[in-house]
Amino acid sequence: MTTTRGLEGIVATQSSVSSIIDDELTYQGYGIDELAENASFEEVIYLLWNGELPTKEELKSFTEKLAAEAEVPEEIFTQMKAYPINDVHPMAALRSAISALGLFDLDAEKMDEEENYNKAVRLQAKIPTIVTGFERIRSGKEPIPPNKDLSFAANFLYMLNGVTPDDLSVEAFNKALVLHADHELNASTFTARVCVATLSDVYSGITAAIGALKGPLHGGANEAVMNMLLDINEPEEVEPYLRKALDNKEKIMGFGHRVYKNGDPRAKHLRDMSKQLTSVVNETKWYDMSIQIEEMITKEKGLLPNVDFYSATVYHSLGIKHDLFTPIFAVSRTSGWLAHILEQYANNRLIRPRAEYVGPDKRSYVSIESR
Numbered sequence: 001m002t003t004t005r006g007l008e009g010i011v012a013t014q015s016s017v018s019s020i021i022d023d024e025l026t027y028q029g030y031g032i033d034e035l036a037e038n039a040s041f042e043e044v045i046y047l048l049w050n051g052e053l054p055t056k057e058e059l060k061s062f063t064e065k066l067a068a069e070a071e072v073p074e075e076i077f078t079q080m081k082a083y084p085i086n087d088v089h090p091m092a093a094l095r096s097a098i099s100a101l102g103l104f105d106l107d108a109e110k111m112d113e114e115e116n117y118n119k120a121v122r123l124q125a126k127i128p129t130i131v132t133g134f135e136r137i138r139s140g141k142e143p144i145p146p147n148k149d150l151s152f153a154a155n156f157l158y159m160l161n162g163v164t165p166d167d168l169s170v171e172a173f174n175k176a177l178v179l180h181a182d183h184e185l186n187a188s189t190f191t192a193r194v195c196v197a198t199l200s201d202v203y204s205g206i207t208a209a210i211g212a213l214k215g216p217l218h219g220g221a222n223e224a225v226m227n228m229l230l231d232i233n234e235p236e237e238v239e240p241y242l243r244k245a246l247d248n249k250e251k252i253m254g255f256g257h258r259v260y261k262n263g264d265p266r267a268k269h270l271r272d273m274s275k276q277l278t279s280v281v282n283e284t285k286w287y288d289m290s291i292q293i294e295e296m297i298t299k300e301k302g303l304l305p306n307v308d309f310y311s312a313t314v315y316h317s318l319g320i321k322h323d324l325f326t327p328i329f330a331v332s333r334t335s336g337w338l339a340h341i342l343e344q345y346a347n348n349r350l351i352r353p354r355a356e357y358v359g360p361d362k363r364s365y366v367s368i369e370s371r
């Protein structure tokens with residue numbers, strides 16, 4: 001038996017949800033650049049789950065279904081109020097809340113195709129209400145009920161801030177959601193597939209995936225990027241800060257990727273958005289420092305920014321608290337996780353690889369008196 005550390009390069013399943021071929025990312029065959037420029041997040045969810053872009057009528061009925069399911073049982077917020085709300089990370093709160101949401105879905109254990117699709121709609125519709133509700137509650141405010149007349153992106157910002165967002169913020173947020181929606185067999189998606197391949201339920205799959213996304217080597221990197229920028233704080237500190245980190249063999253958050261070695265195709269969109277939005281809020285310092293960091297890390301390490309690097313300053317410029325960056329990634333990626341979960345159920349086989357044993361040779365039990 002031979003081991004490939006971190007399963008690098010191992011093809012573990014077939015999938016038609018998204019592809020990364022020659023550094024190009026597609027969702028169901030549509031290039032990410034075209035989707036980022038043109039598609040609403042609702043269209044992308046529909047595409048990922050149904051394999052085709054919706055017609056006008058299909059989109060209308062799908063959007064109405066999502067809007068109709070956006071409210072969450074009051075018990076979810078009652079429980080949240082009992083969390084040690086100011087001490088928990090929002091990703092930990094989200095993980096618990098999604099698990100709890102499964103308790104209030106009386107069809108959670110029903111496993112047929114239609115039931116699972118309906119659960120996907122319910123989960124996707126409710127996750128923004130949970131993330132924004134958590135933020136409201138920890139700020140001492142009441143959650144704001146969803147507004148059915150707003151788009152998915154606009155409604156998220158509305159439930160977060162309590163005011164109807166401006167067009168530029170909605171456009172930027174929608175684009176960020178589209179760019180994060182799916183990404184082949186990344187760690188959290190693989191986690192979701194492993195979980196449901198035991199024929200466990202959809203809520204278990206999404207709860208497991210949230211746990212995997214939380215780590216700083218995966219989705220947690222966007223918050224870590226902002227923390228790094230805040231630590232550095234001044235453009236003249238970029239060089240000494242990075243020099244010290246590299247000398248200490250620390251990872252620079254937001255750089256490198258397991259699959260892309262010539263750059264992440266999503267990063268350029270987020271870089272452009274970061275430039276525009278930091279300028280709108282008069283905080284170009286963060287964008288300028290990000291460019292400095294990119295130049296130095298590329299020169300010194302040959303590493304390029306991934307999706308998490310510029311999304312940090314995009315979300316910061318939208319006035320979003322830094323520890324909500326990863327939950328927002330989860331709001332978007334839930335669409336991809338659900339697409340993979342539905343695909344896994346449709347052609348399931350238990351996922352159970354082997355481990356190469358490197359422990360002690362076989363030996364005999366020694367009684368406790370003789371040890």
Ligand SMILES: CC(=O)SCCNC(=O)CCNC(=O)[C@H](O)C(C)(C)COP(=O)(O)OP(=O)(O)OC[C@H]1O[C@@H](n2cnc3c(N)ncnc32)[C@H](O)[C@@H]1OP(=O)(O)O
Pocket residue numbers: 006216217218219221250251252253254255256257258259301303306307308
């Ligand atoms: C949405 C996402 O999940 S995108 C990824 C988000 N994560 C991050 O941004 C965290 C920082 N980046 C990393 O830790 C890595 O690049 C990962 C986790 C993304 C990919 O990891 P792997 O494919 O396992 O690469 P691995 O960690 O083995 O790195 C290979 C080499 O490049 C170096 N390297 C990789 N990324 C970085 C980085 N960000 N900063 C410094 N060095 C790095 C490693 O130290 C290693 O060097 P070595 O061979 O001298 O030991």
Ligand SMILES: O=C([O-])CC(=O)C(=O)O
Pocket residue numbers: 182183185186187258259306307
């Ligand atoms: O694919 C990966 O390994 C990580 C990533 O970029 C993502 O999940 O968007």
